[in-house]
Amino acid sequence: MKYYSTKNKDLKFSFKDAVIKGLAPDGGLFYPKHLPQLNKSFIDNLHNLSLAEIGFEVAKHFMGGDIPTNKLKEICDDSLNFPTPLVSFEPSVYSMELFHGPSCAFKDVGARFMSRCLSHFAQESDEKITILAATSGDTGSAVANGFLGIENIEVVILYPSGKVSQIQEQQLTTLGNNITALEIDGSFDDCQALVKQAFQDKDLNKKMKLSSANSINIARLIPQSFYYFYAYGQLKNQNKNLVISVPSGNYGNLTAGLIAKQMGLPIKRFIASTNVNKVVPDYLNTGKYESKASIPSISNAMDVGAPSNFDRMMTLYQENHPKICEDLKGASFNDEQTKEIMRKVYxxxxxxxxxxxxxxxxxxxxxxxxxxxxxxxxxxxHPAKFIDIVEEVIETQIDIPNYLKSCLTKEKISIQMPNDYQDFKTFLES
Structure with missing residues (x-):
């Protein structure tokens, strides 16, 4: 399997190179040369497979021999070892709870898988890799947890000052070891822009081996497809068409689902559900895409005005607007609507x-x-990651998982930094 840049199909890289580089040299995102078509027998047998077993069967099509089969199985077993239950509280509707991993967020799936792939590559070369990750909330904590203490890997997490919840911030800033948190005076889009600029800085890349842990990295994206296969396997015996609604910010989670569908998973359609930052729903409605400055909301992980994975979505559907609209609907809601439904469901x-x-x-x-x-x-x-908002809305005290409780007792250590690339580059070089 080879990977090309979404900006230039003539640039081809191995899985290993795509994972280590994170972003293509021309600023594009890595995308597989072709998507495997999975056997019907595999799809029909999904209900008998664990998430780790599904992950192994799907992932092996993307490795191109860069990770030995036995090592890949070990990576899947080690990274996908927590439950992802489907919970139904009304007829025909299921919540897929992806927050039972170590950092209480869905990004544990992708971050843990990616960290173990990178660890394997770092051990092969005995060369230090610096991970750059911009976060609007949960990416940073999942990445920090996934890479904590891994030899030959340093992690630098950029997050927007004052725009993540207290618990999210504590998860980012209290680990120490090989994890550094940069508190940027700006938005998530600003943090993401700094990371992308670093990857395109030829001078910096001569001095350091940089990689990314955002969903722009292909090793974060691929494992996010696994749980869509798992969900279908758990529900296929009900003999109804499956529709999946995905809360969307940088659109990696949704893109992974669309890729799963293209590989043969019989999902009828997806819904790109977002808050007032609705550039993709607007595109679906009009056929025109226009990035915008992000607007703060109570669903802060979706406060993204220039989603990176939109390029992959366009590549997947060859920029065919009518075709993507067959598989994807868009919806957006404001904070008051969000609070109202939280209150009603409780x-x-x-x-x-x-x-x-x-x-x-x-x-x-x-x-x-x-x-x-x-x-x-x-x-x-996990709702406890937004405890102030959730408890205010439902007027009930909620339980906090022990891991999140422990984060709240630790000292926050972050480096404050203006939204300035030269300052960011100087920090990295030092």
């Missing part, structure tokens, strides 16, 4: 939504035909 069913899952649930409500369809919405983070 009152009616006793189920606690985090603000991102609430947006996904709203999108499902808007698009699902319950007569012949099953709906799954992705719950991406």
């Amino acid at each position: 009152k009616d069913f006793g189920y606690i939504l985090d603000p991102h899952g609430a947006v996904a649930y709203l999108g499902l409500q808007e698009e699902l035909d319950t007569t012949n369809e099953l709906g799954v919405f992705i719950e991406t983070a």
Whole structure:
């Protein structure tokens, strides 16, 4: 398997090189030369497979021999060793809870898989790799947890000052060891732009081996397809069409689902559910894409005005707007609508939504035909990560997992930095 840049199909790289580089030299995102078509027998047998077993069977098509089969199985078993339950609280609707991993967020799946791939490559070359990761909330904590203490890897996480929840910030800034947190005076889009600029800085890249842990990295994206296969396997015996609503910010999670569909997973359609930062729903409605400055919201991980993975979505569908609209619908909701549905679901069913899952649930409500369809919405983070908002909305105290409790007792250590590339480059070089 070879990978090319979304900006230039003539640039071809191995899986190993694509993972280590993170971003293509021309600023494009790596994309597989072709998508494997998975056997019908594999799809029919999904209900008998664990998430780790599914991950191994899917991932081996993307490795190109760069990771031996036995090592890949070890990576999948080690990184995908926590539950991802489907919880139903009303007919035909399921919440897929992806927050039972070490950092209580869905990004544990991709970050843990990627960290173990990079660790394997770093051990092969005995060369130091510096990971750069911009985060709007959960990416940073999952990446920090996944890479903590891994030899030959340093991690630098950029996050927007004052725009992540307290618990998210504590997860980013209290680990120490090989993890450094930079508190940027700006938005997530600013943090992401600094990371991209670093990758395109030829002078800097001569001095350092840089890689990314955002969903721009192909090793973060591929494992996010695994749980869509798992969800289908758990529900296929109900003999209804499956519709999945994905809370979307940088669109890696959704892109992975669309890739799974193109590989043969029979999902009827996806819903790109987002907050007021709705550049992709606007594109789906009009056929025109226009990035915009992000607007702060209570679902902060989706506060993205220039989603990186839009380029991969366009590559997947060859920029064919009518074709992508067959597989994908868009929906957007404001904070008041989000709070209202959080309140209603808790009152009616006793189920606690985090603000991102609430947006996904709203999108499902808007698009699902319950007569012949099953709906799954992705719950991406434990509600306790947004405890102030959630408790205020549902007027009930919620339990905090022990891991998050322990983060709150530790000292925050971050480096404050202006939104200035030269300052960022100087820091990296030092």
